Amino acid sequence: MxxxxxxxxxxxxxxxxxxxxxxxxxxxxxxxxFFYFLKLRLNRYGIGLWEFILMLLKGYRAWLxxxxxxxxxxxxxxxxxxxxxxxxxxLYALLLSLIGTLIVAANQYIGIITGKEVFCGYFxxxxxxxxxxxxxxxxxxxxxxxxxxVLGRKELYTRNEYYTNLLFLAGFMYLA
Amino acid sequence: MSGAIIESYRFIHMDLWRYWMFMPNAxxxxxxxxxxxxxxxxxxxHFPLAFILIAxxxxxxxxxxxxxxxxxxxxxxxxxxxxxxxxxxxxxxxxSATELKVGFSNVTEILKLNxxxxxxxxNCFRCQDVCPAYTAGRPPLTYDDNxxxxxxxx
Numbered sequence: 001m002x003x004x005x006x007x008x009x010x011x012x013x014x015x016x017x018x019x020x021x022x023x024x025x026x027x028x029x030x031x032x033x034f035f036y037f038l039k040l041r042l043n044r045y046g047i048g049l050w051e052f053i054l055m056l057l058k059g060y061r062a063w064l065x066x067x068x069x070x071x072x073x074x075x076x077x078x079x080x081x082x083x084x085x086x087x088x089x090x091l092y093a094l095l096l097s098l099i100g101t102l103i104v105a106a107n108q109y110i111g112i113i114t115g116k117e118v119f120c121g122y123f124x125x126x127x128x129x130x131x132x133x134x135x136x137x138x139x140x141x142x143x144x145x146x147x148x149x150v151l152g153r154k155e156l157y158t159r160n161e162y163y164t165n166l167l168f169l170a171g172f173m174y175l176a
Numbered sequence: 177m178s179g180a181i182i183e184s185y186r187f188i189h190m191d192l193w194r195y196w197m198f199m200p201n202a203x204x205x206x207x208x209x210x211x212x213x214x215x216x217x218x219x220x221x222h223f224p225l226a227f228i229l230i231a232x233x234x235x236x237x238x239x240x241x242x243x244x245x246x247x248x249x250x251x252x253x254x255x256x257x258x259x260x261x262x263x264x265x266x267x268x269x270x271x272s273a274t275e276l277k278v279g280f281s282n283v284t285e286i287l288k289l290n291x292x293x294x295x296x297x298x299n300c301f302r303c304q305d306v307c308p309a310y311t312a313g314r315p316p317l318t319y320d321d322n323x324x325x326x327x328x329x330x
Contacts, residue, residue, distance in 0.1 A: 006190075006195075008186075009186055009190055019220075020219065023219070023220060023223050023224065024223070026223070026224060027227060029227070030228075030230050033231035033232075034234065037231060037234040037235050038234040038242075040234070040235075041234045041235060041239065042234075045288075045291045045292065046288060046291065047288050047291065047292060051288070052246070052292070055246065055249060055289075055292075056245060058249075059246075059248070059249025059250075059252065061252060062245070062248040062249040062252040063245065065248060065252075069248075070244075075256075079302055097179075125195055126198065128183070128198045128199050129197075129198045129199070129200075131179075132180070132183070132198075132199060132200055132201040132202075135179055135180050135201055136201075139177075164236045164237060165237055168236065168238060173177070174177060174178055174221075174222075175178060175179055175226055175229075176177060176178075176179055
């Protein structure tokens with residue numbers, strides 16, 4: 001097999017059913033729901049959705065230090081060990097997964113429009129390896145996060161957040 | 177696990193055995209991934225679950241990933257650990273001062289920016305760890321989820 005002709009298969013090469021297309025279309029519903037819930041949560045505190053978005057856009061000068069802190073986790077790692085490592089692993093795994101999802105989406109839309117796929121050859125193979133490593137990072141990070149949550153802060157046990165965090169970690173383990 | 181199983185199905189379907197070094201997880205799960213029923217089950221759970229997790233982000237503690245940026249904007253260029261001065265003792269004790277006002281008496285007095293700053297808190301309790309009042313035996317930081325909304329909505 002010529003590796004240059006080898007492309008990612010999902011929409012083009014694997015079983016297709018109408019219900020699978022419905023699942024795909026749920027993505028747009030997700031975006032609508034996300035903004036609806038965002039508005040709902042912010043309104044509880046008397047903050048408007050547009051007000052919030054405009055504030056984020058106007059404060060563009062703070063993005064760089066924010067992203068630098070997030071990328072390095074320098075403040076988190078200063079005070080925590082397991083928690084910081086787990087948070088860092090989950091963050092980078094989700095970031096790489098997001099890039100992977102965007103590549104796959106671009107591949108499918110370009111494929112539908114032009115009839116030619118772009119996620120092919122060594123690009124496809126090398127990112128497959130990246131995603132395999134990412135799956136392990138997400139899985140191990142979620143396990144570490146779970147250990148940190150269960151064995152960590154006893155003060156959080158009475159809070160709803162404690163349980164939603166654990167559910168999120170279980171979800172990450174399933175998605176990995 | 178579901179992501180790796182979906183990849184494994186693709187791996188078998190496309191006969192990619194010679195490229196296993198690029199897809200070690202798929203090779204690892206190849207013995208259980210040949211079933212198209214399993215592929216469908218995983219497909220119908222993997223994507224909706226991912227979508228649900230994204231949609232409910234603002235309702236969970238993960239909301240701090242957005243509010244964290246908000247917090248950075250509010251505190252831009254403020255040195256790490258610097259506290260703002262809540263009041264000037266000299267001004268408060270001056271003869272002309274008629275009213276001693278420290279903090280807020282009602283939630284409506286709190287600025288929207290400060291509210292957002294407070295919501296961004298992840299309740300990690302690290303502030304409690306270094307709190308002199310807590311060390312001196314004052315009650316720990318307490319939080320009641322059920323009353324949070326009522327308090328902010330005042």
